[in-house]
Amino acid sequence: MTASNDIDETVATIDTARALLKSFGFDAQRYNVRSGVTLLALAGLKPGDRWADSTTPRLGVQKIMDWSGEHWAKPYATGSREDFRKKTLRQWVDTGFAVLNPDNQNIATNSQLNEYCLSDEAVGAVRSYGTDAFENALVSFLNEASEAVKARAEALHAAMxxxxxxxxxxxxxxxxxxxxxxxxxxxxxxxxxxxxxxxxxxxxxxxxxxxxxxxxxxxxxxxxxxxxxxxxxxxxxxxxxxxxxxxxxxxxxxxxxxxxxxxxxxxxxxxxxxxxxxxxxxxxxxxxxxxxxxxxxxxxxxxxxxxxxxxxxxxxxxxxxxx
The missing domain is CATH 3.40.1350.80 (BsuBI/PstI restriction endonuclease, C-terminal domain)
Structure with missing residues (x-):
């Protein structure tokens, strides 16, 4: 699955990150440059890496921004944290693409201890991006993520x-x-x-x-x-x-x-x-x-x-x- 201009979509770049997010059906705010570097950080990828190398580090918003500046030459000011949290990560969590505090639901929203990671359902599809397996992996994500989101919501409600x-x-x-x-x-x-x-x-x-x-x-x-x-x-x-x-x-x-x-x-x-x-x-x-x-x-x-x-x-x- 390579583009007609011979760009290797299996290589992780800001452009391929944005295209990948668009393939997941996210709107423009969720596949802009800010969202693209967020994905690269949460996948643990640096220039030269491939999507197949994706991992699932757990990062706070500041560490995501640090990763963007250090590895992708896209530095963001401290005041941009809320844009990352409210305009990218919140919607990813709501759709099951990312998970907030997977091991601890008891952290306050405004706490500096909050961490995000790609969901298990999403990372499987992300790793296959640029290959013939991506379309099937995407369908699997769409089916599995909704169930995972529902299960997490039910677990949270039970603990209310x-x-x-x-x-x-x-x-x-x-x-x-x-x-x-x-x-x-x-x-x-x-x-x-x-x-x-x-x-x-x-x-x-x-x-x-x-x-x-x-x-x-x-x-x-x-x-x-x-x-x-x-x-x-x-x-x-x-x-x-x-x-x-x-x-x-x-x-x-x-x-x-x-x-x-x-x-x-x-x-x-x-x-x-x-x-x-x-x-x-x-x-x-x-x-x-x-x-x-x-x-x-x-x-x-x-x-x-x-x-x-x-x-x-x-x-x-x-x-x-x-x-």
């Missing part, structure tokens, strides 16, 4: 974390990142310190779904913002007391430090409710490493000892300072 909300049906979170701590915040903190509060926002680490009560935010509190922005992990509204709890599950990312405390006070400023900031930790050891960064006039809660709060200065023990 069910969170018992105080005023509605249980909500499912992916089993990753700080989500186990987030479950404890809803099921352990809320009954103790905000028993009459309503959950207005509950975010999922993997960014696949979230609970967002936009009507209450807009009509009751007079707040409008993008729920996909840098929201706290959990927002509660205690209408009786006029308190709005902004809560952070501190695990892979930081707590309410001075800058975040200030920016969220501005973002959530409403005449209807005062703001209560709560930093949440799995245990005291986890809290200790972040203690120097905790902003004054916030609270600290430890899931291992849920009956207690640590108060960081101010005139109140628990409550908004501006009210």
């Amino acid at each position: 974390i069910s969170v018992d909300l105080p005023d509605r049906e249980a909500f499912l979170l992916s089993p990753s990142g700080q989500n186990p701590l987030l479950k404890k915040m809803v099921e352990e903190f809320v009954p103790r310190f905000a028993p009459d509060a309503k959950v207005l926002y509950l975010g999922d680490t993997r960014g696949k779904q979230s609970l967002f009560e936009d009507r209450i935010f807009e009509e009751t509190l007079g707040l409008a913002f993008d729920p996909h922005g840098r929201m706290p992990d959990l927002v509660l509204y205690d209408e009786a007391r006029g308190w709005l709890f902004l809560m952070e599950a501190v695990k892979s990312k930081g707590p309410f430090d001075d800058e975040r405390h200030r920016s969220l006070r501005e973002l959530f400023a409403t005449p209807v409710a005062g703001l209560v900031f709560v930093n949440c930790f799995e245990n005291r050891e986890a809290m200790r490493q972040w203690l120097p960064e905790l902003a004054w006039e916030t609270e600290a809660w430890v899931a291992d000892d849920p009956d207690h709060l640590i108060h960081l200065n101010g005139l109140r023990f628990l409550g908004p300072y501006e009210r």
Whole structure:
């Protein structure tokens, strides 16, 4: 299977990588130069290698970009990482061409530990590119990949974390990142310190779904913002007391430090409710490493000892300072 201009399609190049991806039915964004070098990196190929030599290294986005610059003279700036992740890799994962974290589904979407590799179903077809066997290998991929994607999705759903909300049906979170701590915040903190509060926002680490009560935010509190922005992990509204709890599950990312405390006070400023900031930790050891960064006039809660709060200065023990 060679082109009419005598280009050897069995040799791995950026051009043959793009042609290969197009053969898989991907659209232009998924077979452009960025996608081409991504494929070459995930296949572990350098100039002079053949598609038959493809391997399946597990690479993070930065390592993919490094491979592109070092071996294929296509350097990318650090700011390009999201383009690789959102405009190439996400769609490859969705179609079963690539796999995200094949041995660990519990890594947060924004974690630097995320790694990608070609799926077993895809690499067989990739290795045959440029040969007479490719067409049959492509058909096999299309049949097998859909089943593999379905099986991975079912395995992920089986591992989902069910969170018992105080005023509605249980909500499912992916089993990753700080989500186990987030479950404890809803099921352990809320009954103790905000028993009459309503959950207005509950975010999922993997960014696949979230609970967002936009009507209450807009009509009751007079707040409008993008729920996909840098929201706290959990927002509660205690209408009786006029308190709005902004809560952070501190695990892979930081707590309410001075800058975040200030920016969220501005973002959530409403005449209807005062703001209560709560930093949440799995245990005291986890809290200790972040203690120097905790902003004054916030609270600290430890899931291992849920009956207690640590108060960081101010005139109140628990409550908004501006009210």
